[in-house]
Amino acid sequence: MSTTGLVGVYQPGTTLLHRLPVGVKLGGLMIFSLAIVLVRSMPAAWAFLAVALVLALVARIRLVTLARAARTVLFLALFVGALQWWWYGRDKAIETFVDLLALSIGAVVVSATTPVNAMLDSFIRWITPLRPIGVDPERVALTIGLAIQALPGTVALAVETRDAARARGVRHPRAFLAPFVVRVVARAHETGDALHARGIGDD
């Protein structure tokens, strides 16, 4: 199973979106997300999805990457959509589903056109003025980068743990949750050791 999903993976290119500064892209994504949340109507939802798809086309993002993003968000979107259907009816459910899809494609457009290291450099630049009050920009930026990167690895651990429970014929949620939490904590320790060993965070 692919574990990249929403996090996307940088796809090198020279499109307009690749050349835009990181701040512009992240700011744009923030405005786009706010607009989706604040403007609540069916036509607007389809318009937002169209905008997201046009941006993906402009960035020449591979169809398979978009499909992965859609698949990753599908379960959540279906769940939320079902709840909306139950509470507010069909139209609201469809609107919410389309909104979530547009959001996920917008996130993929940014992550596929922006290397994580470029994001880290930008975060460091933005946070550096806070150094006098004790903020370590490198460390904060690395933490954000790690949080982004941890998601696919954690999904992979979840899948492995679920498969292991199935292989033993165990269906109780505890048989999944307990080993999953233990493995996530162990992986966090290993990653910490690996960062420590590479001297990252020493300076």
Added chain:
Amino acid sequence: MPTISFDAAGLSVPVAGGARVVLEPTTVELTEQRVGIIGANGSGKSTLARMVNGLVAPSTGRVLVDGVDVARHGAAIRRRVGFCFTDPASQLVMPTCVEDVELSLRRHEKNAARRHDRALEVLDRYGLSEHADVSVHALSGGQKQLLALAGVLAVEPAVVVADEPTTLLDLANTRRVADLLFGLDQQLVLVTHDLDLARRCDRVLVVEDARVRYDGPAGAAVDDYLASVTT
């Protein structure tokens, strides 16, 4: 070659009702280019290796690399001693191959464009250039381990410590990683269960029950280990 000195370095950890000895106080001086460490699971060999990089601090004694105390000068030591883990998945922390190598280079090259170029050169050197923009999750086990090593070697450490780097690999990838490790100019400290690899070392330490039971030339050390396992 650098000199790695264990000066009565040992480790005990508190447990309910007392202390558990992970490594008895150990005194050895490693000056050979390729040093192997073999022994059973839980014998203390990884602890011994981790002390060289400062990942584990001794509770007694000290470890020195070229006279520099690992516990006191951790940052300086980690610039000189690279560490490669058994499972590369825990070592690769960036989304793509080139970004992960760039992470290693961040302290050494502040200019983003030059850092990127250097990372590409490193990937090319280790036969990974065609995977530069590929997700680290999409690599095979062998490629992941090569990438983890590339990340370590990118900063040109004087010593490379590798903790069972081939345990999770198939035969072909074991050979690729082993050939890379044994082709290095740097000093290599290799923890391994692969006795063929251990035989390629200049000196081998056999660790058993939290102490170095045998220390000598590779052939004799491996034979001693085999005899201890079969008796």
